[in-house]
Amino acid sequence: MKTIHLNTRPIGTPQLSDFNLVNEDMPQVGDNEMLLKTTYISVDPYLRGRMMEGKSYIAPFELNKALSSGMISEVVESNLDGFKKGDFVSGMLEWKEYQTHNGEGLMKVDPAQASLSTYLGILGMTGLTAYLGLTEIGKPKAGETVVVSGAAGAVGSVVGQIAKLLGCRVVGIAGSDEKVEVLKSEYGFDAGINYKTTGDINKAIAEACPNGVDVYFDNVGGEISDGVMFNLNRFARIIVCGAISMYNSTSLPMGPRLDSILIKNSALKQGFIVANYMAKFGEAIPKLAQWLQEGKLKSTETIVEGFENTPQAFINLFEGKNKGKMIVKI
Amino acid sequence: MKTIHLNTRPIGTPQLSDFNLVNEDMPQVGDNEMLLKTTYISVDPYLRGRMMEGKSYIAPFELNKALSSGMISEVVESNLDGFKKGDFVSGMLEWKEYQTHNGEGLMKVDPAQASLSTYLGILGMTGLTAYLGLTEIGKPKAGETVVVSGAAGAVGSVVGQIAKLLGCRVVGIAGSDEKVEVLKSEYGFDAGINYKTTGDINKAIAEACPNGVDVYFDNVGGEISDGVMFNLNRFARIIVCGAISMYNSTSLPMGPRLDSILIKNSALKQGFIVANYMAKFGEAIPKLAQWLQEGKLKSTETIVEGFENTPQAFINLFEGKNKGKMIVKI
Numbered sequence: 001m002k003t004i005h006l007n008t009r010p011i012g013t014p015q016l017s018d019f020n021l022v023n024e025d026m027p028q029v030g031d032n033e034m035l036l037k038t039t040y041i042s043v044d045p046y047l048r049g050r051m052m053e054g055k056s057y058i059a060p061f062e063l064n065k066a067l068s069s070g071m072i073s074e075v076v077e078s079n080l081d082g083f084k085k086g087d088f089v090s091g092m093l094e095w096k097e098y099q100t101h102n103g104e105g106l107m108k109v110d111p112a113q114a115s116l117s118t119y120l121g122i123l124g125m126t127g128l129t130a131y132l133g134l135t136e137i138g139k140p141k142a143g144e145t146v147v148v149s150g151a152a153g154a155v156g157s158v159v160g161q162i163a164k165l166l167g168c169r170v171v172g173i174a175g176s177d178e179k180v181e182v183l184k185s186e187y188g189f190d191a192g193i194n195y196k197t198t199g200d201i202n203k204a205i206a207e208a209c210p211n212g213v214d215v216y217f218d219n220v221g222g223e224i225s226d227g228v229m230f231n232l233n234r235f236a237r238i239i240v241c242g243a244i245s246m247y248n249s250t251s252l253p254m255g256p257r258l259d260s261i262l263i264k265n266s267a268l269k270q271g272f273i274v275a276n277y278m279a280k281f282g283e284a285i286p287k288l289a290q291w292l293q294e295g296k297l298k299s300t301e302t303i304v305e306g307f308e309n310t311p312q313a314f315i316n317l318f319e320g321k322n323k324g325k326m327i328v329k330i
Numbered sequence: 331m332k333t334i335h336l337n338t339r340p341i342g343t344p345q346l347s348d349f350n351l352v353n354e355d356m357p358q359v360g361d362n363e364m365l366l367k368t369t370y371i372s373v374d375p376y377l378r379g380r381m382m383e384g385k386s387y388i389a390p391f392e393l394n395k396a397l398s399s400g401m402i403s404e405v406v407e408s409n410l411d412g413f414k415k416g417d418f419v420s421g422m423l424e425w426k427e428y429q430t431h432n433g434e435g436l437m438k439v440d441p442a443q444a445s446l447s448t449y450l451g452i453l454g455m456t457g458l459t460a461y462l463g464l465t466e467i468g469k470p471k472a473g474e475t476v477v478v479s480g481a482a483g484a485v486g487s488v489v490g491q492i493a494k495l496l497g498c499r500v501v502g503i504a505g506s507d508e509k510v511e512v513l514k515s516e517y518g519f520d521a522g523i524n525y526k527t528t529g530d531i532n533k534a535i536a537e538a539c540p541n542g543v544d545v546y547f548d549n550v551g552g553e554i555s556d557g558v559m560f561n562l563n564r565f566a567r568i569i570v571c572g573a574i575s576m577y578n579s580t581s582l583p584m585g586p587r588l589d590s591i592l593i594k595n596s597a598l599k600q601g602f603i604v605a606n607y608m609a610k611f612g613e614a615i616p617k618l619a620q621w622l623q624e625g626k627l628k629s630t631e632t633i634v635e636g637f638e639n640t641p642q643a644f645i646n647l648f649e650g651k652n653k654g655k656m657i658v659k660i
Contacts, residue, residue, distance in 0.1 A: 049590075049594070056594045057564065057594050057595070057596070218589070221587060221589045221590075222587065225589070234387065240589050240592045240593050241593070242593070243587075243589045243590050243593065246587060246589075246590060252586040252587070253586070253587045254584050254585065254586055254587065255584065255585070255586075255587045256582040256583070256584055256585075257551060257552065257573075257576060257582070257583045257584065257585045259548070259551045259555070259570050259573045259576075259601075260379075260551075260573050260576060261601075262570045262599065262600070262601035263570050263571070263572070263573065263601040263602070263603065264379070264386045264387050264601070264603075265387070265601060266387070266600070266601045266602065266603050266606055267600070267601050268598065268599070268600040268601075269592065269598070269599045269600070270592070270596070270597070270598040270599070271589075271591075271592035271593040271594070271595060271596045271597050271598075272593070272596065273593065273594075273596050276596050
């Protein structure tokens, strides 16, 4: 069976050579363990951070060991109470075709309730990040203007839809005309900006947000975020959820110092990590499930087939090749 | 009688020629008015912002009109109920030796309770900014590490003392060895850093904060703040109260983009304007007054004599010539 190791720590944009496809023996299932067969692997921009060394909120990946991320697996053999053959589980698992597990930290998921990949998307960390980041830090009120960067991505597209459900004017920023069109036609955004072709991002945001920006859900950082800052309203809230524009930088990117904008607007800017809000998962998931069931939230997935294509799927995130949630199907 | 007008909008560091000392006739006191004689004028870094045009939380000063700031005045004549000759008032007033006023927005202050200038300092906007910024955004817990920039200034010196009263380890950053000494010997800071002579500000902060930084009260912005950011703890809170290092910049200063630090630490950064917390003044002032009376808070003032020296006193703020609160005595 196959597993994917981190071969070298990427410098700049990750390369296929940073990963290593390794053959291993099938693991033996011990007492109080089960054997899992991988069904879906989630690839996410934040994994780039774990590929670097250094102190962070989550330990870095080790070289020559399997990477891990959110995954869905099927129980194919079980010596563990509470899990039986044919069950599906969701959780942080290793990039291996098969692995044994004691069940800790895994959640059973029901393929009859929603398609399995949804548990990595809207009903998983993606949906929770969008909902809890927006509501716990952004606290949008009906009638306010919410701007989302990385708006056609997994988290961004859900943020925009939820903000619409909460009665806000929603403006999305994405990297192609096609994506901008999808924001409006599929997800109901009020306006969209293609940052790659708009000449003056400040002006484009000002035009799309005639009443200024009350909430900014930031997945990208950099110059796009500068443009939003120049259009901030008093008491604006900024959810700093991602900074994909900088993840592959080999030196610290520079930009204008905009603290005076925070002061004059009494604005709030807060880093968001979904794991800190676990206490709220129990109330968030039923809400997301209900919206999904009622057709009020649309789930978009870019599915890549084949375990060995996981590194390429991850690399593609940084070229914006995904629409919605990028998932590898085994 | 004399008044001080804004002559030109300063470019870069304010110059004496940006101000104009003008002679005016004594005003006539109408019905429901009183005549005020200026006693103390507060000069504060934030006034620099009001000298520029552009949208902000407070209207810009107009050219060829009197400037204004927090002041203490004596009632020398009154046709107004509730105010009598010999009373002292505190409030936003114009830079004039004498002025008439209808009493709106003014507060009577008692020279028997505290020295009059204290009502511009610890018992005025300075103390309120320090206390409410620290407690409402910073929310320091006993045992946490609080770093203060501009620590020997009016607000910073009070922030540090309050953080000590709340049981924190307190580290101050200031611009001379003498100031650093005062932080420790006068205000009880645990450690001080002279940013002008320390070679590596990141390292100096790391050494002064062996347990990292939980709360950062920022009065200055720029490279000093970058150094603090690199030493931030998880769930750190940053009060963005001032950015004096940038107020005189003629172009937007550049610096490293540090949003990834906010994300990985789930840190919060919020702009603070004391006027938004008026509802809390009533509970804050008695607390400050009690600490002052008990000798737990020390009030330091740099007093400049003479109405016509007000512009120079203001300019001196940007050279760090003040210790504690800079006040002009008439």
